Amino acid sequence: MKQEPSTPKSRTVLGRGSYSEALRIGTILRKETVGGMLLVAAAVIAIIWANSPVSESYFALRDFKIGYEPWHLELSLGTWAADGLLAVFFFLVGLELKREFVAGDLRQFSKSIVPVSAAVGGVVIPALIYAVVNLTSPETLRGWAIPTATDIAFAVAVLAIIGSHLPSALRIFLLTLAVVDDLLAISIIAVFYTDEIQLGPLLLALIPLALYTFMAQKYRRFFGSRAWAAWAILLPLGIATWALVHASGIHATVAGVLLGFAIPVIRSQASGGPGTGPGLSEIFEHRFRPISAGVAVPLFAFFSAGVAIGGWDGLVSAVTDPVAIGIVIALVLGKPAGIIGTTWLVNKTTKASLDSSIKWIDLFGVSLLAGIGFTVSLLVAELSFGQGSPHDDHAKIGILAASVLAALLATAVLTSRNRYYKTVQLEESVDSDQDGIPDVYQQDSN
Known part of the structure; x- marks a missing residue:
């Protein structure tokens, strides 16, 4: 009797990933939840203050300048928040993205x-x-990149x-x-929102960036277990890189991503540690x-959302x-589409x-959450x-309205x-053999 050929197993996407990755993502999202609550609170305070009888004090605070002018760093508090504080945010974006593609599940093409x-x-x-909406207005067409990014902190706060x-698969997908798309947004900022580049400061920025990268890669050889010594060297180099990128005319948050990419993910033999394991x-x-x-x-939300x-009449306008x-159509409809x-x-x-743990309706709910494009x-x-x-x-106003509407729609889908x-x-918590790894993660890896 002729044996029928076996049907190949269908390849699945957007799976749970490894258990270690699920734990790591869960930890990150718990931290972002607190940040998301603070983000929403800061934005609400700014909006109320900016529309109160004492609104002049809010704008006076936002526009108050401080810094050293000869270094082109006499900036308003609002600009310091956008150019300086957000560089820390994008530094983490650089770290996270590099980690995902070097040591995370996304190093596998099939999963990424x-x-x-x-x-x-x-x-x-x-x-x-x-x-398309702004096609006939060159003046407003410049804002085409506004609805491109997802605010993960706002999303996890929701x-x-x-x-x-x-489920783990959806959490990993959302993060x-x-x-x-934060990386894509900062790339767009670097390419399309840089009016004039000053080559002198930009070339000078390569010097502290190169030193920063070298010291970060070899930090254990130079500093051993003395973490304070590494900070004493790397932090000034990072600040110098940021300041020179800012002076070059490129938005300074780009420096944050570059500095994040320069940090090693896996500890190397040359740096004094084992060949695998966590790095800097x-x-x-x-x-x-x-x-x-x-x-x-x-x-940043406090100084920008006000x-x-x-x-x-202003609302109608x-x-x-x-x-x-x-913005509203692009974030609420365009993102999910x-x-x-x-x-x-x-x-x-x-x-x-x-x-098997994901249905299309679940993906739709998460894609609505992605329509919360706030910070970037x-x-x-x-x-x-x-x-x-x-x-x-x-x-x-469009960003705020779209983010609230996207949050409400996502809430309706996900709570159902x-x-x-x-x-x-x-199911993801069952560990029948008591080996510390839930059974579903072991089944997925087989």
């Missing part, structure tokens, strides 16, 4: 292709939608408020998506994430501006299927139109799936 492609789709489609128990990246991530989530991003609406209209559409296309072309969107709005200009104010998520979460 879907979230990276989805992030690209979630950037391209919103940008195109905004451009998850915490609604008590959603997202990866946010990190990749893990140490810096542990030290800087509370600063970013608890201080840098909330302060917009004087101007009563009913804002919501009828193609800038605000384009880009993410879902690209994921579906990759699945079809690779003949893969979603992991506010930054791009200021770069596009200038802080305090009418279009900048209207853009911020909470019972299912609790079932998956229970």
Whole structure:
């Protein structure tokens, strides 16, 4: 009797990944939850203050200048928040992205292709939608990159408020998506929002950056276990790199990403440690994430989210501006369309299927969360139109409205799936053989 050929096992995408990766992502998101609460609180305070009878004091504080002018560093507090504090945020973006592709699950092409492609789709489609809405206005078309990024802190704050128990696969997908499109956003800023480059400071920035990279790669050889010595050398070099990049005309947050990329992820034999294991990246991530989530991003939100609406007439003027209209449509509709559409296309072309713990409705809910484009969107709005200009104010109103609307829609979808998520979460906690690794992660790796 002729034996029928066995049917090959269908390849799955957006799986749980490794257990160590799931634990790491869970830790990051718990930290970002606190930061997200502070972010939302800072934005609310700024909006209320900017529209109160004492609004002049808010704008006076935001525009108060401090710094050393000969070094081109006499900046307003609002600019210090955008150029300085956000560099810490993007430093962590650089660390996280490098870690994912060097030692995380995304070093495997089969696991990285879907979230990276989805992030690209979630950037391209919103940008195109905004451009179409503003096609007849060259003045406002400059803001096409505003709806491109996802605010992970705001998104996980929403998850915490609604008590959603997202499965590991969805949590990993959301964080990866946010990190990749943050990187795409900062690349767009570097390329499209740099009006004039001063070559002198830019070339000089290569000197401290090279020294910083060399010392970071070999820090154990030079400093051993004396962490304070490494900080005493690396921190001044990092600040010097940031200052020179700022003076060159390129947005200084780009320096944060470059400095993050320079940090080693895996400890090498040459640096005095074992061939595998955590490197300086893990140490810096542990030290800087509370600063970013608890201080840098909330302060930026406080100085950037404060917009004087101007009563009913001001609100009508804002919501009828193609800038605000384009942002709302792009974030609320464009983000989910880009993410879902690209994921579906990759699945079809690779003949893969979603992991058994994920349904398309779950991916839709997460893609709605990705429409919360707050921190980086506010930054791009200021770069596009200038802080305090009418279009900048209207853009911020659009960003706030879109983020709230996306959060409400995501809440409606994800809370309807909470019972299912609790079932998956229970399944992911079962450890029958008591080896410290839940059974589902061992089954997925077989």
